[in-house]
Amino acid sequence: NAGVIQTPRHKVTGKGQEATLWCEPISGHSAVFWYRQTIVQGLEFLTYFRNQAPIDDSGMPKERFSAQMPNQSHSTLKIQSTQPQDSAVYLCASSGGQGNTEVFFGKGTRLTVV
Amino acid sequence: GDSVTQTEGPVTLSEGTSLTVNCSYETKQYPTLFWYVQYPGEGPQLLFKVPKANEKGSNRGFEATYNKEATSFHLQKASVQESDSAVYYCALGENNYAQGLTFGLGTRVSVFP
DSSP, rough: OOOEEEEOEEEEEOTTTOEEEEEEEEEEOOOOEEEEEEETEEEEEEEEEEEEEEEEOOHHHHHHHTEEEEEEEEEEEEEEEEEGGEEEEEEEEESSSSSOEEEEEOOOOOEEOO | EEEEOOSSEEEEETOOOOOOOOEEEEOOOOOEEEEEEOOOOSSEEEEEEOOSOEEEETTTTEEEOOOOOTBBBEEESSOOOOGGOOOEEEEEEOOOTTOOOOEEEEEEEEOOO
8 A cells, every 4th residue: 555645746837837736545545635735824625525526625726726536546636827825735635435534645745836 | 614723833842751732623513633743754644533522542652632621632742752753733523524624733843862
């Protein structure tokens, strides 16, 4: 079990460019979460899928952020027209689904917008 | 909405001394409470969780009691080691995880020999 895999580990984009972050959840897990981590805001919930369906995106900035889960083995977080304030570590996590189950995090993608 | 407030770091300790990281929470639900630990270059990993009020969780010498009356979940360890240096996050979540987990801002703990 390789755990939750996130790629790339580091990404640098120019202001205004698009960034796509990838996540491979643990095989068999039905729930996938995206979080954003910064020193100022800590860990912020962005969005949540269950069985590939979007369940809650209440934490997503509406205009430039989007997330998809086209199949059970990967999810993507896309940020259009990146801004310096988007610089953060983006963490993907997965769990077995509903109920009292543990959430496992990936190592994160550090996005730097210059 | 839900919120979690914890000790503002950094906390610096010598090996062998005791650690307390305070955590208080606000919620209208009946959540499970968690402590996560994050080492450099890694994602947060579960230290332990407590689903029910008035119960205690523990792992690796760390422990915390789910105090519903005081809405607190303070992390304690009697004797820390250098390897305990990390960022500790208190979090709450509903059992169906419909809203994901709500985390505190984290407390950086540094233990020196």
